[in-house]
Amino acid sequence: MLNYTPNQFPFTGEDFRKDSMLSMCNDTTVFGSLRKELAMAYLWQRGAVWYARMQWRDANGQKKDYQKSLHTNSIVTARERLVLVNRVKTEIKEGLSFSFPWMNDEGQTKVLVFRIKDAINQWMVHRKKNKIAMSTLEINKLALNYLIDCTGSKRPLDTISNSDIASYIDYLDAKGNSDTTINIHLRTIKAMLNFYHKLGKLNSTPIIQQRKIPKTEPIYITDDEFQSLMKLDELDDFYKRVFLLYRETGMRLREPFMSSLIGDWIDIPPESKTKSVRSIELSDPLKKVFLELKKWYDQGYGSTLIDAGDNISKVFKKSLRKIGSKDTKHFHSLRHTFAVRMLLKNTSIYDVKLMMGHTSVTTTEQYSNMNLKRVAQDFPTLVTSYAKTPKFGLEDMFLEDTCHMSSDYVPL
Secondary structure, three states: OOOOOHHHOOOOOOOOOOOOHHHHHHHOOHHHHHHHHHOOOEEEEEOOEEEEEEEEEOOOOOEEEEEEEOOOOOHHHHHHHHHHHHHOHHHHHOOOEEEOHHHOOOOOOEEEOOEHHHHHHHHHHHHHHOOOOHHHHHHHHHHHHHHHHHHOOOOEHHHOOHHHHHHHHHHHHHOOOOHHHHHHHHHHHHHHHHHHHHHOOOOOOOOOOOOOOOOOOOOOOOHHHHHHHHOOOOOOHHHHHHHHHHHHHOOOOOHHHHOEEEOOEEEEOOOOOOOOOEEEEOOHHHHHHHHHHHHHHHOOHHHHOOOHHHHHHHHHHHHHHHOOOOOOOOOOHHHHHHHHHHHHOOOOHHHHHHHHOOOOHHHHHHHHOOOHHHHHHHOHHHHHHHHOOOOOOOOOOOOOOOOOOOOOOOOO
């Protein structure tokens, strides 16, 4: 009988004596259960290179397949290296990763800890390959940077516990984040952990619950507020024109930067949050503002900023505080304002959906569910202008259906 040790069995590419134990075990179904029980790594050749391969079923009955290159074309060297892999076969099945002597400068078998920093880097690369919108990636990056602030970057990913999530929420609270923002960051953390759980790098994930936020009506900028913004002496005329462009188009903060103007139409690419192409028609005055904004972003002051969109948002928020608006209002309120104004002009909910690029009309219905008769009181010039023949003057507030613009309203 041919003698062997567990660390040498089984090898592929070898011929055994027909009547040997190895031959019998390799060919009989009786030994099948024993092979599964041992779950030994065996040699497997891909091209000219030898690999250590091990297959087994986990506690849930799912088949697992482990492959590790032995970095050699020599069967003799491969056998020697396979011995080292089999020494840690149990730990491999438990989910640990190893760097073997032929893979590192130290020439030793080392446990590779899947650190939080490594997990974040790999997940972000995965997200980019799947063409996630840049704005979403920036939000993800911020949430994950906060996680590193709380836990450190070198901790093993699988050590994140419920108490770590609670500390993370407390940290976000201390930084002054709203409940909505906290929920956005929690979704990022949950998405990443679920990703690695599906890959088998995490046996379980901590409990992550969203904060309950009462439903509120969309927050918009009234006619009086917008006109007050346009009259702010300390607000640069460029920003006044830009705020008007956003209000009249309903574009998201960073959509103009990725868009192009073809004729009278802004074409927004699928890289936007909606992940679909949409177009917005502009009047001649607004086309000029759009081109001015693009030049500012590509060649002007905006090109020197780390985040040009953040600059516009902060200027808008600062201006709102100057005129005494409620602190709940912010840049995205311009997008809400666009939707409200369109509905007040009797635009169908489905047309508004297309204009805003909503995936579902359910999202757009939040605006139609408002008491529009009450809301109309906040847009007196819009309502009266559409009820009568337009007469342009100092107090006119609408521009999208005309090629006219009052120079007293927005400086061009």
